[in-house]
Amino acid sequence: MDHFLYRDGALYAEDVPLTDIAAAVGTPFYVYSTATLLRHFQLFDEALEGTDHLVCYAMKAASNQAILRTLAQAGAGMDVVSMGEYLRAKAAGVPGEKIVFSGVGKTAEEIRVALEGGVRQFNVESEPEMEAINAVALSLGKVAPITIRVNPDVDAKTHAKIATGKSENKFGIPIARASAVYAHAAALPGLEVVGIDVHIGSQLTDLAPFEAAYRKVADLTERLRAEGHDIRRLDLGGGLGIPYTRSNEAPPLPLDYGALIKRTLGHLGCEIEIEPGRLIAGNAGLMVSKVIYVKSGEGRDFLILDGAMNDLIRPAMYDAHHDIVPVIEPVPGVEPQPYDIVGPVCETGDTFAKGRLMPPLAAGDLVAFRSAGAYGAVMSSEYNTRPLIPEVLVNGDQFAVIRARPSFDEIINRDTIPSWL
Numbered sequence: 239m240d241h242f243l244y245r246d247g248a249l250y251a252e253d254v255p256l257t258d259i260a261a262a263v264g265t266p267f268y269v270y271s272t273a274t275l276l277r278h279f280q281l282f283d284e285a286l287e288g289t290d291h292l293v294c295y296a297m298k299a300a301s302n303q304a305i306l307r308t309l310a311q312a313g314a315g316m317d318v319v320s321m322g323e324y325l326r327a328k329a330a331g332v333p334g335e336k337i338v339f340s341g342v343g344k345t346a347e348e349i350r351v352a353l354e355g356g357v358r359q360f361n362v363e364s365e366p367e368m369e370a371i372n373a374v375a376l377s378l379g380k381v382a383p384i385t386i387r388v389n390p391d392v393d394a395k396t397h398a399k400i401a402t403g404k405s406e407n408k409f410g411i412p413i414a415r416a417s418a419v420y421a422h423a424a425a426l427p428g429l430e431v432v433g434i435d436v437h438i439g440s441q442l443t444d445l446a447p448f449e450a451a452y453r454k455v456a457d458l459t460e461r462l463r464a465e466g467h468d469i470r471r472l473d474l475g476g477g478l479g480i481p482y483t484r485s486n487e488a489p490p491l492p493l494d495y496g497a498l499i500k501r502t503l504g505h506l507g508c509e510i511e512i513e514p515g516r517l518i519a520g521n522a523g524l525m526v527s528k529v530i531y532v533k534s535g536e537g538r539d540f541l542i543l544d545g546a547m548n549d550l551i552r553p554a555m556y557d558a559h560h561d562i563v564p565v566i567e568p569v570p571g572v573e574p575q576p577y578d579i580v581g582p583v584c585e586t587g588d589t590f591a592k593g594r595l596m597p598p599l600a601a602g603d604l605v606a607f608r609s610a611g612a613y614g615a616v617m618s619s620e621y622n623t624r625p626l627i628p629e630v631l632v633n634g635d636q637f638a639v640i641r642a643r644p645s646f647d648e649i650i651n652r653d654t655i656p657s658w659l
């Protein structure tokens with residue numbers, strides 16, 4: 239459920255008509271709904287009620303500080319994967335003890351900054367990284383709390399580019415090596431082993447792979463405890479999928495996911511962390527774009543939009559589907575017609591949808607891409623020297639620009655010409 243609904247024939251974000259935002263900031267733009275963000279966070283929080291837990295929002299999904307602060311004020315921690323994200327979370331007001339540091343290749347500099355600024359734990363992905371964290375911690379006279387990310391060799395049955403829990407993926411250590419790696423960690427004086435971490439992929443639409451992974455984590459917890467490790471925290475990653483179409487998809491609900499966690503791991507008495515990203519932000523954001531031209535082609539018409547693959551890369555990168563809806567509600571009885579919906583960038587990949595049924599549209603009409611809140615703005619680029627598009631946050635009947643569109647001067651003046659030219 240989200241808070242983007244038609245009212246009196248026009249699409250609203252909560253109590254704000256999207257046409258008002260378009261008039262104020264121009265198109266294209268991203269818009270997020272505070273109520274939807276909070277609702278999704280609370281669904282996870284409630285799903286884990288009765289267990290000691292922390293929901294750490296995986297901020298790589300949508301990392302604007304206004305989004306982070308909205309969630310942090312509701313009690314969320316953050317899962318970060320880079321120094322930039324760590325500093326952004328701190329700037330948004332998240333305390334270090336609620337920041338989990340994930341990622342496959344943390345550098346010594348990133349480790350130092352997080353240890354100095356405070357960190358809940360590092361999720362360690364390899365033995366060389368473990369030794370690096372140990373060395374930095376010792377040099378600072380600190381002890382770094384860590385979990386070790388295990389790779390449970392489970393097929394998440396999701397898009398190959400976002401599956402992370404198979405043995406051929408680069409993530410984590412094989413579960414078969416866990417005893418040896420935990421023993422190694424326990425011998426390093428700069429580390430305090432607090433638990434186990436697992437994350438098997440993104441956009442999972444079935445609970446079975448989670449169940450398979452969490453059962454392996456339960457067995458591993460008991461084995462490591464028997465080997466003398468004080469396993470008291472389980473970080474279960476993110477990955478719960480969202481519906482990208484209104485009709486035929488019904489991914490599992492956070493409540494059922496929470497029940498699965500309690501069923502598979504509840505008896506261990508561990509503190510539970512989860513790291514949802516997509517499910518919190520995905521359906522809390524739209525990208526709104528304007529039709530520049532309607533072009534008649536051979537047997538098909540093209541809607542050429544002012545938004546492009548640099549603004550929303552998911553269709554080009556993951557073959558992702560986004561529902562695209564007109565901002566002005568079509569009058570009942572209007573016959574829809576198929577369009578290829580494309581951006582203006584000179585790449586065939588700059589195609590959002592083919593043969594998509596839409597009401598007849600004309601130049602100047604606005605369309606909204608649904609489910610664009612996660613892995614949308616954060617993956618955008620300035621390819622073709624197209625400015626990053628603004629982000630807007632709605633809260634009830636208020637809205638605010640939370641990232642402004644840069645001017646062309648700002649973009650162009652970022653280059654420097656060497657003295658020999």
Ligand SMILES: *Cc1c(COP(=O)(O)O)cnc(C)c1O
Binds near residue numbers: 298317340515517612
């Ligand atoms: C990407 C990622 C997440 C979030 O995944 P979603 O599918 O957005 O929920 C959580 N944890 C880690 C380690 C990740 O890499």
